[in-house]
Amino acid sequence: MYSEKVMDHFQNPRNVGEIENASGVGTVGNAKCGDIMRIYLDIDENQIIKDCKFKTFGCGAAVATSSMATELVKGKTIQEALQVTNKAVMEALDGLPPVKVHCSLLAEEAIHAALWDYAEKHGIKIEGLTKPKSDIHEGEEEEEEEEY
Amino acid sequence: MKTRIYLDNAATTKTSQEVVDAMLPYFTEDYGNASSIYEIGQRSREAITKAREQIAQVIGAKTEEIYFTAGGSEADNWALKATFEAYEGKGNHIITTKIEHHAILHTCEYLEKKGARITYLDVDENGLVDLEELQKAICPETILISIMFANNEIGTIEPIKEIGMIAKEHGVLFHTDAVQAFGQVPIDVDDMNIDMLSSSAHKINGPKGIGFLYIRKGVKIRSFVHGGAQERKRRAGTENVPGIVGYGVAAKRAAETMEERTKKERELRDYFIQRVLEEVPYTKLNGDPVKRLPNNMNFSFRFIEGESLLIMLDMKGIAGSSGSACTSGSLDPSHVLLSIGLPHEIAHGSLRLTLGEDITKEDLDYTLEQIKEIVGRLRELSPLYEDFVRKQKNSKN
Amino acid sequence: MKTRIYLDNAATTKTSQEVVDAMLPYFTEDYGNASSIYEIGQRSREAITKAREQIAQVIGAKTEEIYFTAGGSEADNWALKATFEAYEGKGNHIITTKIEHHAILHTCEYLEKKGARITYLDVDENGLVDLEELQKAICPETILISIMFANNEIGTIEPIKEIGMIAKEHGVLFHTDAVQAFGQVPIDVDDMNIDMLSSSAHKINGPKGIGFLYIRKGVKIRSFVHGGAQERKRRAGTENVPGIVGYGVAAKRAAETMEERTKKERELRDYFIQRVLEEVPYTKLNGDPVKRLPNNMNFSFRFIEGESLLIMLDMKGIAGSSGSACTSGSLDPSHVLLSIGLPHEIAHGSLRLTLGEDITKEDLDYTLEQIKEIVGRLRELSPLYEDFVRKQKNSKN
Ligand SMILES: Cc1ncc(COP(=O)(O)O)c(C=O)c1O
Ligand SMILES: Cc1ncc(COP(=O)(O)O)c(C=O)c1O
Numbered sequence: 001m002y003s004e005k006v007m008d009h010f011q012n013p014r015n016v017g018e019i020e021n022a023s024g025v026g027t028v029g030n031a032k033c034g035d036i037m038r039i040y041l042d043i044d045e046n047q048i049i050k051d052c053k054f055k056t057f058g059c060g061a062a063v064a065t066s067s068m069a070t071e072l073v074k075g076k077t078i079q080e081a082l083q084v085t086n087k088a089v090m091e092a093l094d095g096l097p098p099v100k101v102h103c104s105l106l107a108e109e110a111i112h113a114a115l116w117d118y119a120e121k122h123g124i125k126i127e128g129l130t131k132p133k134s135d136i137h138e139g140e141e142e143e144e145e146e147e148y
Numbered sequence: 149m150k151t152r153i154y155l156d157n158a159a160t161t162k163t164s165q166e167v168v169d170a171m172l173p174y175f176t177e178d179y180g181n182a183s184s185i186y187e188i189g190q191r192s193r194e195a196i197t198k199a200r201e202q203i204a205q206v207i208g209a210k211t212e213e214i215y216f217t218a219g220g221s222e223a224d225n226w227a228l229k230a231t232f233e234a235y236e237g238k239g240n241h242i243i244t245t246k247i248e249h250h251a252i253l254h255t256c257e258y259l260e261k262k263g264a265r266i267t268y269l270d271v272d273e274n275g276l277v278d279l280e281e282l283q284k285a286i287c288p289e290t291i292l293i294s295i296m297f298a299n300n301e302i303g304t305i306e307p308i309k310e311i312g313m314i315a316k317e318h319g320v321l322f323h324t325d326a327v328q329a330f331g332q333v334p335i336d337v338d339d340m341n342i343d344m345l346s347s348s349a350h351k352i353n354g355p356k357g358i359g360f361l362y363i364r365k366g367v368k369i370r371s372f373v374h375g376g377a378q379e380r381k382r383r384a385g386t387e388n389v390p391g392i393v394g395y396g397v398a399a400k401r402a403a404e405t406m407e408e409r410t411k412k413e414r415e416l417r418d419y420f421i422q423r424v425l426e427e428v429p430y431t432k433l434n435g436d437p438v439k440r441l442p443n444n445m446n447f448s449f450r451f452i453e454g455e456s457l458l459i460m461l462d463m464k465g466i467a468g469s470s471g472s473a474c475t476s477g478s479l480d481p482s483h484v485l486l487s488i489g490l491p492h493e494i495a496h497g498s499l500r501l502t503l504g505e506d507i508t509k510e511d512l513d514y515t516l517e518q519i520k521e522i523v524g525r526l527r528e529l530s531p532l533y534e535d536f537v538r539k540q541k542n543s544k545n
Numbered sequence: 546m547k548t549r550i551y552l553d554n555a556a557t558t559k560t561s562q563e564v565v566d567a568m569l570p571y572f573t574e575d576y577g578n579a580s581s582i583y584e585i586g587q588r589s590r591e592a593i594t595k596a597r598e599q600i601a602q603v604i605g606a607k608t609e610e611i612y613f614t615a616g617g618s619e620a621d622n623w624a625l626k627a628t629f630e631a632y633e634g635k636g637n638h639i640i641t642t643k644i645e646h647h648a649i650l651h652t653c654e655y656l657e658k659k660g661a662r663i664t665y666l667d668v669d670e671n672g673l674v675d676l677e678e679l680q681k682a683i684c685p686e687t688i689l690i691s692i693m694f695a696n697n698e699i700g701t702i703e704p705i706k707e708i709g710m711i712a713k714e715h716g717v718l719f720h721t722d723a724v725q726a727f728g729q730v731p732i733d734v735d736d737m738n739i740d741m742l743s744s745s746a747h748k749i750n751g752p753k754g755i756g757f758l759y760i761r762k763g764v765k766i767r768s769f770v771h772g773g774a775q776e777r778k779r780r781a782g783t784e785n786v787p788g789i790v791g792y793g794v795a796a797k798r799a800a801e802t803m804e805e806r807t808k809k810e811r812e813l814r815d816y817f818i819q820r821v822l823e824e825v826p827y828t829k830l831n832g833d834p835v836k837r838l839p840n841n842m843n844f845s846f847r848f849i850e851g852e853s854l855l856i857m858l859d860m861k862g863i864a865g866s867s868g869s870a871c872t873s874g875s876l877d878p879s880h881v882l883l884s885i886g887l888p889h890e891i892a893h894g895s896l897r898l899t900l901g902e903d904i905t906k907e908d909l910d911y912t913l914e915q916i917k918e919i920v921g922r923l924r925e926l927s928p929l930y931e932d933f934v935r936k937q938k939n940s941k942n
């Protein structure tokens with residue numbers, strides 16, 4: 001069901017944990033499946049993400065995408081981190097099964113939420129970042145609802 | 149890693165070698181059409197008759213009251229849809245529960261579109277229906293009560309004899325989905341006033357793709373699959389002779405070994421439940437502790453999510469299943485766990501382990517060690533656990 | 546006497562050893578639930594995917610258009626009942642023929658009670674539908690044309706491609722019961738504009754109790770068996786993994802051997818037909834002599850009754866079948882033979898022999914000798930024959 005990369009990141013998740021006094025923390029939940037993800041960012045004065053940690057209550061895909069997302073944003077600038085979309089995370093994991101696409105959205109949203117928290121704490125505005133929803137109801141990838 | 153410890157026997161079981169051996173001649177030797185006149189077909193017919201007897205005996209039915217289907221789902225669909233059609237002159241009201249299998253629930257939803265009125269009874273925190281609620285729900289339009297014998301997720305055994313009595317007193321038909329109960333607990337359709345009963349072979353070490361619907365003589369029944377004259381003109385389709393033969397042997401075997409097997413299973417079950425509850429903190433047993441299928445164990449581990457737990461157990465060679473439905477095409481948590489009152493996030497962290505005849509105490513000890521370690525690791529990952537620990541710390545300060 | 550010459554392959558076939566061997570591991574080793582997440586279930590899932598591919602290929606379909614059922618009857622029931630429900634907004638008219646299998650005809654009768662209007666097309670003396678009649682029958686309320694690919698009794702192959710064209714031109718769905726044709730004649734659902742197609746494994750040396758319904762993508766379809774999320778949420782029930790695997794192997798095998806096998810069968814068939822017509826007086830071939838299934842031979846022997854003939858053949862080790870329906874729960878003679886214009890008493894004296902892959906010329910020679918002798922003996926017994934002979938004598942005088 002899952003690719004080898006997904007299984008690897010699931011079994012050996014990178015960057016698990018908390019950051020004391022983090023620059024930004026974002027927690028998002030997926031209303032669809034009830035899963036929850038939290039991302040901690042440590043951002044330096046040059047707006048570079050020096051460290052990133054996560055905690056996830058969710059399925060295998062949710063754990064793997066969190067792990068991969070933290071890897072992808074580490075060392076990046078804020079602007080670069082904004083480019084880490086769920087599609088980028090999925091690609092880096094060699095894909096996810098269709099019913100699991102929504103799990104990768106959690107990772108994207110959690111990063112955005114953490115960045116939003118950082119921006120609010122520091123009274124700055126990040127170009128291209130809108131206030132993330134804490135509940136994700138994505139419309140895409142929805143299977144056609146038919147009568148049975 | 150190859151599965152070493154298979155603890156998902158409520159989903160499906162290994163077909164026992166004895167069953168396979170009994171089936172084999174009907175593939176390549178006695179393969180004739182059981183409805184035909186010639187000698188090779190007659191051998192098929194005799195084999196079907198024998199299987200029907202073996203099965204009827206297990207539930208105290210007459211052989212001609214057993215109708216073979218393609219499995220439990222078809223039997224459930226048939227019982228509900230055909231009763232709704234045959235008794236539309238009497239009424240359109242059906243009573244069932246919130247914790248039925250989807251084969252019942254989705255069929256009920258379908259019938260609602262066709263004009264049926266369905267009462268879905270609540271269950272208590274152990275999964276038991278309330279007999280008074282049932283009594284109150286019955287009205288003159290009630291044509292059928294369909295309540296499962298035992299629940300497939302939490303293992304709770306419903307008070308079937310009492311339900312049968314109530315149904316009889318009110319002159320309402322009683323169907324029970326006994327897919328999980330057949331071969332696991334004693335069933336007597338007369339003593340329990342059961343009018344229809346569904347079962348599926350692959351749950352009792354028989355083959356997949358074969359089941360039956362018991363229909364008491366006298367119940368007006370319509371066909372569900374129309375066509376040829378098989379199954380007393382009630383269920384069309386060339387008979388699945390090997391499947392039927394295998395089912396017969398599996399049923400006979402299940403009945404013969406029931407007492408000893410379930411005694412052993414109950415012991416193992418209770419041993420394991422006790423150890424899990426003692427050794428894994430923040431854990432809850434789901435389902436009734438006593439009125440429970442001998443092979444069912446269902447736990448909620450707080451702060452963690454079921455799929456992750458399942459996959460990690462799988463990597464250790466242990467196959468279980470989860471209340472989390474991420475696996476089955478729907479992302480909603482189990483309707484059964486929600487019905488017994490679990491909050492979403494706790495329902496999500498559930499694990500069902502169901503014993504089979506080969507499972508030993510050592511298997512369970514190994515499984516417990518793995519669960520302890522994995523639950524620990526997943527809690528380290530869990531933001532819910534983090535919040536919980538923080539809150540506890542704060543409240544101590 | 547043990548059956549030595551099995552000539553009832555249109556009823557059911559021997560499951561080939563290769564098929565059984567492919568099925569076996571899925572009973573006792575890879576028995577996991579295909580919908581589950583763990584590794585042993587995944588092996589089941591992969592096996593199902595492979596079988597789906599093997600089958601889809603035979604008819605030029607996409608894998609996700611193949612939905613497994615318990616057999617041909619369920620597939621037929623599903624196609625008709627679900628189309629009737631899903632398209633009730635468009636109309637209630639279904640066109641079929643008088644010579645369909647009971648799985649279609651009895652389902653149509655059922656639907657008539659639910660408000661469907663059914664046109665049963667006539668066929669000519671060879672069993673062929675008239676395309677002009679079909680055209681004329683189509684009206685704005687027509688939602689479905691269901692015409693069998695090849696007839697199970699007389700072997701006539703219908704002009705499916707032309708029917709598909711007509712259906713397409715009129716924007717009407719086209720279902721074909723290909724239970725007898727699948728694996729015997731080339732089928733291409735796109736080229737032939739087939740929207741739905743039924744098939745059953747046990748007709749092509751696969752196991753009993755498994756079939757499929759092909760449903761073209763885009764066709765609105767409702768479930769027939771409601772419940773779990775199997776078969777893309779369209780057909781509930783734990784997957785019959787061994788059955789599906791066996792079906793896949795049987796389909797692949799049938800496709801690969803089709804050309805050579807049916808060439809040989811056609812030769813044997815025509816050889817036998819010719820000899821019977823030449824050597825047994827007052828005998829008629831039923832069905833089209835050319836547009837005919839390669840393995841089908843159907844004769845009417847005047848003045849005799851089919852059941853007696855069958856039993857006597859059986860005593861000589863030959864298994865065939867009869868248009869006489871004494872065997873199938875009804876005493877009416879075959880509706881197919883009546884539809885092609887046979888009078889009752891001639892329809893009663895019919896014999897269907899259908900070839901399988903092991904049948905040799907020697908087998909047929911032996912069969913012919915037995916037929917000659919038995920038909921002779923039965924005619925000696927027959928008052929009809931006596932009358933006939935007397936009449937002939939008188940007319941000579
Ligand atoms: C033309 C035709 N349709 C449908 C069926 C029904 O198939 P099954 O008996 O596998 O349900 C058969 C065979 O019995 C058949 O020959
Ligand atoms: C209680 C219950 N009812 C019905 C079914 C459906 O049986 P099957 O999958 O054999 O159709 C199952 C198992 O899946 C079950 O556990």
Ligand code: FES
Pocket residue numbers: 030033034035058059060061062100102103106474479
């Ligand atoms: S995060 Fe909910 S199913 Fe994956």
Ligand code: FES
Pocket residue numbers: 871876
């Ligand atoms: S005489 Fe026996 S069936 Fe007609």
